[in-house]
Amino acid sequence: MLTRTTDDAGRVLADPSAYQDENRLHAALEQLRTHAPVHWVNAPDYQPFWAITRHADIMTVERANDVFTNSPRPVLVTREGDVQQAAIGVKTLIHMDDPEHRKVRAIGTDWFRPRAMRALKVRVDELAKIHVDKMARGSGAGDFVQDVAVNYPLFVIMSLLGIPEADFPMMLKLTQELFGSDDDELQRGQTLEDSLPALMEMFEYFTTLTASRRANPTEDLASAIANARIDGELLSDIDAVSYYLIIATAGHDTTSATISGGLRALIDNPDQLRLLRADMALLPSAVEEMIRWVTPVKSFMxxxxxxxKIGEAQIGAGDALLLSYVSGNRDADVFDKPFEFDVARAPNKHIAFGHGVHFCLGAALARMELTSFFAELLPRIKHLELAGRPELTATTFVGGLKHLPIRYSLT
Incomplete structure (x- = not known):
């Protein structure tokens, strides 16, 4: 056990580097689930919070959205970051509570319903084949994250928004800078002020896009956002940009983390890879297990x-709570052998997409992308192995592998 005290274990949740060391992270989370499942965390540079680490307690909080609100602190950032976010005024779906949340969420709901997903599947399948074909034509070695995993879901979500392909590399760079602000390799600079230009560039880009779609409406999600009305009024520039931000960033970064993490899990568990290749009917359950295993959204506040009260803990009005999804998805009270990767796991009551009114808007799309990609890749594998050390992103919010060196051959 690397974590010596419960207080040490709690502070791990506010340490971005801990998410790069899975042994350290899971040792701390297991200690909390066992000895202090609702634990008060007072970490340097952060406003204190309650860490909620058991699956059942996380579900209790998610269901009671009238008691536990998303605002004013939906994501764990430093005290300085809390002040900066409030000053900027970005307000995405994860910042909102009902009734505002319900009205704004409805703008994008139809784009992610089953009927819309069926219409999009042809394009998603096509993009999966394009990226696997590119792997097959390659050298047989490379960084799967940077060469494939970040690009495939980026193409999907940008196509849905109607953004020109020439702008995809810029959007990828800005997304990595925003979600990688705690990572020495991905961040734009060492301070919060250094990361502001990435957000401002996003703001400028999407403000221009809004004006364009209002002047010349099109048949894409960007136009739906630009021309949506809430209580008869068009969205303000900041509210429209906020909607684009959550779709354009979370819409591909989380999926890329799950694709790369899922592939690594199959490499690390060759018996599961053989089982899945022998019976592709297991792919839906394998996708759910990949999502549980990776849990790309580590927490929400x-x-x-x-x-x-939650359990034995007395929660005060105004107290902040961190819902540790990565902990809940390893809870032995819910998952049999939670630290084993099992492509046939059933049931799989993971909470990687959240629960309740804030259940991930793009969950169906993420599942479809994962299914299409692995349906294309797995039958074509002749050889697959690691070619170096995988590296994870430093984060307390969204993240996964940033490098996955592999050697492979495909048909």
Whole structure:
């Protein structure tokens, strides 16, 4: 056990580097689940919070969205980051509570319903084949994350938004800078001020896009956002940009993390790779296991609207809570042998997409992308192995592998 005390274990949740060391992270989370599942964390540079680490307690909080609100602190950042985010005024779906959340979420709901997913599947399948074909034509070695995993879901979500392909590399760079602000390799600079230009470039790009779609509406999601009305009024520039941001960034970064993490899990567990290749009917359950295994969204924050109790802990009105999804998805009370990767796991009650009114808007799309990609890749594998050390992103919010060196041959 690397974590010596419960307080040490709690502070791990506020240490971006801990998410690069899975042994350290999971040792701390297992200690919390066992000895202090609702634990008060007071970490340097952060406003204190309750760490909620058991699956059942996370579900309790998610269901009670009137008691535990997303605003004003939906994501764990430093005290300085809390102040900066409030000053900028970006307000995405993850910042909102009902009734505002329900009204704004409805703008994109139809684009992610089953009927819309069926219409999009032809394009997703096509993009999966394009990227696997590119692997097959390659040298047989490379960084799967940077060569494939970040690009395939980027093409999907940018196509849905209607963004020109020439702008894809810029969007990828800005997304990695925003979500990688705690990572020495991905961040734009060492301070919060250094990361602001990435957000401002996103703001300028999407403000221009809004104006363009209002002047000349098109049949894409960007036009739906630009021309949406809430209570009869068009979205303000900041609200429209906020909607684009959550779709354009979370819409591909989380999926790329799951694709690369899923492939690594198959490499690390060759018996599971053989089982899945022998019976591709297991692919839907394998996809769910990849999502549980990776849990690309590590946590969200909530704020207690009134005094209440979770387990034996007395939560005060105004207290912040961190919902550790990565912990809940390894909870032995819910998952049999939670530290084993099992492509046939059933049931799989993972909470990687959240639960309740804030359940991930793009969950169906993510599942479809993963299914299409592995349906194309797995039957074509002749050889697959690691070619170096995988590297994870430093984060406390969204992340996964940033490098996965592999050697392979495909048909």
């Amino acid at each position: 909530r704020t207690a609207a009134r005094d209440c």
